[in-house]
Each structure stands twice: as structure tokens, then as C-alpha cells.
Amino acid sequence: MSALLEVRGVTKSFGGLTAVSDVSFDVEAGSVVGLIGPNGAGKTTTFNLITGNYRADRGTIRFEDRAIDRMRTHKIVQAGIARTFQNVRLFQQLSAVENVLAGRHCRTKSGALGALLRPPWQVREEREAAARAVEELAFVGLSGHAMELAKNLAYGDQRRLEIARALAADPRLVILDEPAGGMNEQETEELIGLIGRIRKRGITILLIEHDMSLVMRACEHIVVLEYGEKIAEGPPASIQANPRVIEAYLGTEEV
Amino acid sequence: MAARTTTRLAIGYALAVAFIAAAPLFLDAYWLDVLNSVGLYVLLALSLNLILGDAGLFNMGHAAFYAVGAYTTAILSTRFQIPILWTLPASAVVAALFATLVARPVVHLRGDYLLVVTIGLGEIVRIALVNDVFGLTGGANGIFGIARPTVFGLKIRRPHEFLYLIWAFVAVTVLLFHRLEQSRFGRALNYLREDPVAAEGSGVNTARYRLLAFALGAAWAGMTGTLYAAKMTIISPESFGFWESVVLFLMVILGGSGSIPGVILGATLVVVLPEVFRGFASARMLVFGLVMMVMMVVRPQGLLAFRILRFKESDVRRAGASQ
Known part of the structure; x- marks a missing residue:
């Protein structure tokens, strides 16, 4: 049984900058997966590759056993992946x-x-x-x-x-780009509740978030990016204990 | 609030219909002809509004589609003696196909870029007509001897007869365009205008809707070209120049981009005001220009920007109740 979403060896460069380099991960159906990493780690680029806003230079992305890496964005929505944007993009x-x-x-x-x-x-x-x-x-x-x-x-x-708006499209996978960005504590709390209710509807969630308490509470699987590469992956507890992740977030101590 | 807007709009339309219907009783032939001009420009401005106002695509070459329609009718009428009103669908189809063809490679361009391209398009069409493409357009002299339209055996030739023909077409257009804007199709155009990236990301095929906006807007401009050719019986390239496209653009922006009543008002004022101020002779365009500048500073959203909420409160309540 393959995962709902399979990202395999995806690479994307802009000019000389490699934003995402050989990244692979799975999103299992019914789970809540977090994608974290310092600023500029390539998280939003990864999202944009999944949703068809960018084309990967290399690698494949499969959704429900269908290659989606060459599909146009609206077709991907129709296939069952809906998203939100980092800087809210509504029809004002x-x-x-x-x-x-x-x-x-x-x-x-x-x-x-x-x-x-x-x-x-x-x-x-x-x-x-x-x-x-x-x-x-x-x-x-x-x-x-x-x-x-x-x-x-x-x-x-x-x-x-x-x-x-994303849920109205009957998605099987919802991609949330920093859903708690700009929210206060109470709103974030409500958001965690909302994520739980979305999941109860049988919708899988992949999210980028900087609020670590939200990520650790809401996600059961976390993928960590740094400089466009995946440096760790696993359940919250193992990620919190992972020395490479701590290093990425806090920097190494100069001796 | 929404209900009151709808009522006011219905009253406005009813008054307009009454005025047009009774106009031959108190207006002379000259002013009836001005009204006919208003009708044609209302049609053109409404068709441009689909592209510019609803879909947010900066098209400053709209006269090209108008020309394609007018010439389609002129050629079919003078060479094949096809009755004028039968050429209406032909003009619509030819103009829509032409728009689809020329818009396809450029329609992804944004704002100002598209504006420049469409200006070029308008000029190319005008120059092609002047140079008698395919030996069909009669060059700079244009085409004359276009037949008069016949409705139920009645030959339309006098201003008041044209008044009813043109404004009946306006009425149908207004009705249909209101339906269009309150639909999935109309909303898709609005999504495109508001944020193309979010529209595509919400599952709207933005490339397709851009083309559809152009095709539909062009089809209506083409049909207006038919009416124009029938009214004038002579058409020539100078009627479809750059200035024409600029004026249409102005009517939409001035009246209220995306608002059907606003665009109607915009078209009316732009045609009628210069007539009213004819006494000022050459100064009238100066005054007109000043009015436009003041308008854009004081009221950038247009004269009648109020939009009929595409989705009314009652729709929401009904939807809530049906759960």
C-alpha cells in the first residue's frame, strides 16, 4: 500500500540557487504531517512543487498513485489537493x-x-x-x-x-502554509481544534508552521528541511531530540 | 441593503426603458441619432466590461473586435446579399474566433503588458483594413452599400426605427449579462481579476477563463459591429481606430469597472456630454478632459461602483435553511 502523497527526489533551482535538493517524503492517508525548518529552507517551494505552481527540475510527485508533477495547478486541485497561502490570498x-x-x-x-x-x-x-x-x-x-x-x-x-475555501473543493489532502501565522494564542488554540476536526472528516493534512508547540501537538509526523535538504524525519518526540534539528534551529556552538 | 440595491436598480432600468420607448415623441432626429450612438457604445462598453471589468484583463484594442464584426456583416451583405440580421451570429462567431486566436499567445500577460499588446493588436487590425486584406475590405474607403435590416418585413431605416432595434438589443444584453455575472462563470472571471494565483490554486482554469472572457466580449462587440454597419450602410477603417478603444476603456473605468449600471452610465455620459456642450466648440474636449481627471482623483472606483452583490443575503439564508 503506497502513501497518499509520495515526494521522491524532488529538486528545484532558481538560477544558481538550489531551493529544494533531492527531497523525499511520504504523507500517509489520514495523518497530519508537518514540514518545518528555518527560514529559506525550501518549505514553501516544496509546497509550490506539490501544488503545481512550480515544476520540479528532477524527481517525481505522486498523489493517490498518480503522477502529478506535470499537471497544472487547477488540475491538481481537481485531483484532490487544496491549499492555503503563506500570505493570505483571498478575493478581497x-x-x-x-x-x-x-x-x-x-x-x-x-x-x-x-x-x-x-x-x-x-x-x-x-x-x-x-x-x-x-x-x-x-x-x-x-x-x-x-x-x-x-x-x-x-x-x-x-x-x-x-x-x-480549500475544504470546499472536496480535497483528500489539504496543504496549509503557516496557518497560524499572525494569529494570537487563542486563535492558534482554535486552529489546533480546527485541524483536528478536518482530520476527523478523513482529510489528510500537510502543513508548514513556525509555531513549534502547534507542530508538536498537531502533527504525528514531521519532516525537517534545511538549505533545501531533508535533514530529519519522524514523530515529534524523535525530532525534538534530534541533534541535527537542534543544530539547524539554534546553530552550533563555537568551541 | 442588497435588496434595496436591487430595487433601485430595477427602478432605474424601468425609467430608462420608459424614456427610450417615449423618446421619439419629444426628441428630434438628431437627438434620436445621439441615443442610437449611446446604445451602440453601451453595448461595446458592456462587452469590454466582461474583459476589463469582470476579468480584470487590460484590453485597449477592443475596437478590433468591433471592426471584425462590422466588416463580417458588410462583406456578407454586399457580396452575398445575406440579410443583415442573419449576419449577427456570423459576426459573433468570427469575432470570437478572431479574439481566441490572437489572445491565446498573449493572454497570460499581466496588466500593463497586456495593455501594450492589445494596443498593437488594434492598430494591426486597422492597418490591415486600410490595406485591403484579402481584397475584401475595400481599403481606406471601406465598404458601402450595406443593406438595411428587416424585422418581420419592416425595413429599418429611420432613426426612431433604429432606436428600437438597437435598444432592444441593449435590453437583452443587460439581462443576459446580469445573469452571467450572477453565475459560476461570472464568479470565475471575478476570481481571475481579484487574484489569478489564488483562483488557479482554488481549482479555476485561469487560462481558459481568460480566453472565454475575450471570446465572449469579442462576440458581443462583433454583434454591435453588425448593428453599426446596418445603421451607417458605409463603414471604413477610421471608425475603428485607437481612439475608439481608448474611449471604450474610459467608459468602463469612468462608469464603474465591473458594474453593469455603472458602465451604462459611463457610456451614456461620454457620448452625451460632448453633445450637450457643443456650444463651447473646441473647448468642450478640454472641459471633458478636466472632468475625467477630477473624477479619477475624487472617485477612482467609478461613478456607480455599487455592485449588485453577486450572491445575495437571501441566497445564503436559503442555503442555510436547506441543510
Whole structure:
């Protein structure tokens, strides 16, 4: 039985800089996996390779036993991987519910002609998409904010709205890029609860996070990158005790 | 709030329809012709709004698609004696195909880059027409002798007859475009405008929607070209120059990018105001220019930026209730 997501020997360079070098790891179905490392370690680049925003120079990425490393981003979403962004990327001038509906896009069909003629199936599809969007808003705790413009939401709410948009796409794997970034302690606490609830829905989670207490509590498997290379991998306890990881985060003591 | 906006909009449209319907009673032929111009520009501005306002693609060569439609009709009418209104779908299809073809290699360009490319496109089309491409376009003189349209056996030739033809087309267009913006398709265009990376990352095929925006906008501009050719009976390249594209761009931005009522108002003002100020002779364009500058400083979002919430509160409530 192969893993849900298999990253194998992935390398990506920008000009002379090798951002990700020969990185391999697995994400098992149903798990919460953390990708950590100091700034510039290549975490977000790795995410962008998985989601098709970048093309790997070498290596393969397989999702549910399908090669996805040559697929375009929207196709990868359709295949079942949804994401959030490090610097929240919402549709600022649109309402919260419209933002979530973006996630429904790849699961619905009606086109321009359907919009002009409005056949009954199109009306039904719209209604079902709206119901689902409202449901996802409630799921992340934004019930009352459906009609608010994304730009008017508090920062923590914007992060949760992004998660709702990702969940609306019926993903099997959700990739969260620093979900707790800019959140206060209480919001982070709620986020850990939310991650648990997402997992209960049977959705696998891969996340980048700098908040170590969140990573250690929420993740059962951690992959550590430094200078684009994987330096360690394992359950939280072993990562915390790993001398190379400690060295990467704290630096070596000069003797 | 949303409900009130919708009501106000319905009242606005009802007043506009009443005004247009009764216009022949109190306006002379000259002003009826101005109204016909307004109608054509409203159509063009609305078609550009799909591309520029809804999808956020900076297109300053929209007159090219208008020209393709007008010339399609002119050629079909003068060479093959095809009745004018039958050429409407042909103009739409030819303009849409043309747009798809030329936009495909450049449509991924962002903002200002796309703007420059589309300016080039508009000029190429104009120059091609002047140089009589394929011996079909009649060069700088254009094509004359385009037949008058016939509706249910009635030959349309006088200004007030054109008024009803053009504005009926406007009414249908407004209805359809409102439906379009309140749909999955319309939302996809908005996602594209707001953040293409997030749109693609949410599962929207952004490349496809960029092309669809161009194709649909061009199709409508093409059909407007048909109406224009029918009204003028003579068309020539000078009607489809760079200035035309600039004016259309202006109407959309001035009225309220992405807002259908805003764009209608923008088109109306840009056509009517210079007529009203005709008394000032050459100073009128100066005044007009100043008004534009002040507008953009004071109200950069456009005159009627209020947008009909694509998704209304009632939709959300109904969705919540059906769970």
C-alpha cells in the first residue's frame, strides 16, 4: 500500500540557487504531517512543487498513485489537493461566501451558456454549491460573516476563510502554509481544534508552521528541511531530540 | 441593503426603458441619432466590461473586435446579399474566433503588458483594413452599400426605427449579462481579476477563463459591429481606430469597472456630454478632459461602483435553511 502523497527526489533551482535538493517524503492517508525548518529552507517551494505552481527540475510527485508533477495547478486541485497561502490570498473585493464558492468551482460544471439560459439543473447546482459554501463557513466558525467582504474580515478570520475555501473543493489532502501565522494564542488554540476536526472528516493534512508547540501537538509526523535538504524525519518526540534539528534551529556552538 | 440595491436598480432600468420607448415623441432626429450612438457604445462598453471589468484583463484594442464584426456583416451583405440580421451570429462567431486566436499567445500577460499588446493588436487590425486584406475590405474607403435590416418585413431605416432595434438589443444584453455575472462563470472571471494565483490554486482554469472572457466580449462587440454597419450602410477603417478603444476603456473605468449600471452610465455620459456642450466648440474636449481627471482623483472606483452583490443575503439564508 503506497502513501497518499509520495515526494521522491524532488529538486528545484532558481538560477544558481538550489531551493529544494533531492527531497523525499511520504504523507500517509489520514495523518497530519508537518514540514518545518528555518527560514529559506525550501518549505514553501516544496509546497509550490506539490501544488503545481512550480515544476520540479528532477524527481517525481505522486498523489493517490498518480503522477502529478506535470499537471497544472487547477488540475491538481481537481485531483484532490487544496491549499492555503503563506500570505493570505483571498478575493478581497468579494464576500466570504463567494470566496468559498471558488473552492466549489472544480466540482461544478455550468458554463456561460448555462448562466445565460439558466436551465433547472444549473439553478440546482448553484443552490447546492451555496449550501455547501455556507456549511464550510460554519465549519471553520465564520457562520455570521457570509456576506462580509473578505478584506473587511479580521486577519485570523481571513486565514480561516482560506481554509474553508480549500475544504470546499472536496480535497483528500489539504496543504496549509503557516496557518497560524499572525494569529494570537487563542486563535492558534482554535486552529489546533480546527485541524483536528478536518482530520476527523478523513482529510489528510500537510502543513508548514513556525509555531513549534502547534507542530508538536498537531502533527504525528514531521519532516525537517534545511538549505533545501531533508535533514530529519519522524514523530515529534524523535525530532525534538534530534541533534541535527537542534543544530539547524539554534546553530552550533563555537568551541 | 442588497435588496434595496436591487430595487433601485430595477427602478432605474424601468425609467430608462420608459424614456427610450417615449423618446421619439419629444426628441428630434438628431437627438434620436445621439441615443442610437449611446446604445451602440453601451453595448461595446458592456462587452469590454466582461474583459476589463469582470476579468480584470487590460484590453485597449477592443475596437478590433468591433471592426471584425462590422466588416463580417458588410462583406456578407454586399457580396452575398445575406440579410443583415442573419449576419449577427456570423459576426459573433468570427469575432470570437478572431479574439481566441490572437489572445491565446498573449493572454497570460499581466496588466500593463497586456495593455501594450492589445494596443498593437488594434492598430494591426486597422492597418490591415486600410490595406485591403484579402481584397475584401475595400481599403481606406471601406465598404458601402450595406443593406438595411428587416424585422418581420419592416425595413429599418429611420432613426426612431433604429432606436428600437438597437435598444432592444441593449435590453437583452443587460439581462443576459446580469445573469452571467450572477453565475459560476461570472464568479470565475471575478476570481481571475481579484487574484489569478489564488483562483488557479482554488481549482479555476485561469487560462481558459481568460480566453472565454475575450471570446465572449469579442462576440458581443462583433454583434454591435453588425448593428453599426446596418445603421451607417458605409463603414471604413477610421471608425475603428485607437481612439475608439481608448474611449471604450474610459467608459468602463469612468462608469464603474465591473458594474453593469455603472458602465451604462459611463457610456451614456461620454457620448452625451460632448453633445450637450457643443456650444463651447473646441473647448468642450478640454472641459471633458478636466472632468475625467477630477473624477479619477475624487472617485477612482467609478461613478456607480455599487455592485449588485453577486450572491445575495437571501441566497445564503436559503442555503442555510436547506441543510
